[in-house]
Amino acid sequence: MTAAALPTRSIRFVYPDDMDPLWSRRRPEFACAANSVSLLMPYVEPYVVKSVRAALPDLDEDLRAQARAYLDQEKAHHVQHRRLNDLLTRRYPRLQRLERLMRRTFAWLGRRRSPAFNLAFAAGFETVAYSSARWTDKHLRELFAGAHPLPATLFLWHLAEEVEHKSVAYDVQRATGGKRLTYALGMVVSMLLLAGFSVAGTLVMLREEGLLFSPRAHARLLKWSVSFVFELFPTMLVSALPGHHPSMLADPPFLGRWLESLDPATGTMPAWSMDFLEP
Numbered sequence: 399m400t401a402a403a404l405p406t407r408s409i410r411f412v413y414p415d416d417m418d419p420l421w422s423r424r425r426p427e428f429a430c431a432a433n434s435v436s437l438l439m440p441y442v443e444p445y446v447v448k449s450v451r452a453a454l455p456d457l458d459e460d461l462r463a464q465a466r467a468y469l470d471q472e473k474a475h476h477v478q479h480r481r482l483n484d485l486l487t488r489r490y491p492r493l494q495r496l497e498r499l500m501r502r503t504f505a506w507l508g509r510r511r512s513p514a515f516n517l518a519f520a521a522g523f524e525t526v527a528y529s530s531a532r533w534t535d536k537h538l539r540e541l542f543a544g545a546h547p548l549p550a551t552l553f554l555w556h557l558a559e560e561v562e563h564k565s566v567a568y569d570v571q572r573a574t575g576g577k578r579l580t581y582a583l584g585m586v587v588s589m590l591l592l593a594g595f596s597v598a599g600t601l602v603m604l605r606e607e608g609l610l611f612s613p614r615a616h617a618r619l620l621k622w623s624v625s626f627v628f629e630l631f632p633t634m635l636v637s638a639l640p641g642h643h644p645s646m647l648a649d650p651p652f653l654g655r656w657l658e659s660l661d662p663a664t665g666t667m668p669a670w671s672m673d674f675l676e677p
């Protein structure tokens with residue numbers, strides 16, 4: 399992929415103050431799970447950005463240009479998630495404790511781990527993000543039918559760009575002499591941290607919404623978790639094998655097509671609607 403093929407989109411989401419943070423009444427437990435991922439983004443993505451930015455002087459011109467475009471995409475992601483997170487922490491103040499733990503965790507990693515590990519984490523995080531996009535692409539109808547279009551657009555735009563830049567952090571890690579084993583370790587650590595924080599955030603929100611003991615909510619979450627594991631683990635395994643490159647991973651069919659509906663003049667995405675799934 400060339401630098402020109404990785405665009406920077408100026409997208410800004412403005413949520414009405416009275417928007418329901420439980421933005422899918424049909425699948426409220428999915429809204430809780432997705433919100434918990436959103437909560438994490440302003441902590442994990444700046445760590446990833448710093449890790450890749452630190453390697454810029456060591457890259458050749460072409461890869462440096464790609465890495466810069468990648469960094470611009472990542473910075474836009476967590477800025478837009480923060481707006482949603484402001485709504486979430488107002489509605490669920492208990493999330494603030496979890497946010498403090500997220501802040502401390504990623505600040506600690508950035509301070510205490512080696513540049514090689516930090517880059518491996520960034521590359522591994524991208525593999526997990528790519529798998530999340532592919533899993534979501536397969537479950538769009540179930541997850542997003544009846545959802546509020548603004549948060550749905552935020553998540554789908556973010557995931558579509560995760561697919562678009564799936565190779566860049568990996569290329570940076572390898573170009574700076576990073577080992578595949580370190581990449582595999584970074585992938586496992588990022589998966590464990592994302593999973594742990596996502597479960598914790600989801601439980602806080604389920605509790606606040608009176609769904610903590612809802613068998614239906616837990617049955618759906620379990621079903622989605624199992625199917626996600628079947629998406630993620632084979633991708634992680636194959637990615638750890640010698641000779642594998644993220645460009646070998648097939649892009650999900652819908653998300654890339656949907657990105658093409660961005661209006662370049664205004665830099666806006668059309669709000670999500672189920673009509674996009676119609677042929």
Ligand SMILES: [Fe+2]
Nearest residue numbers: 443472475556
């Ligand atoms: Fe991102």
Ligand SMILES: [Fe+2]
Nearest residue numbers: 472524527560
């Ligand atoms: Fe990413």
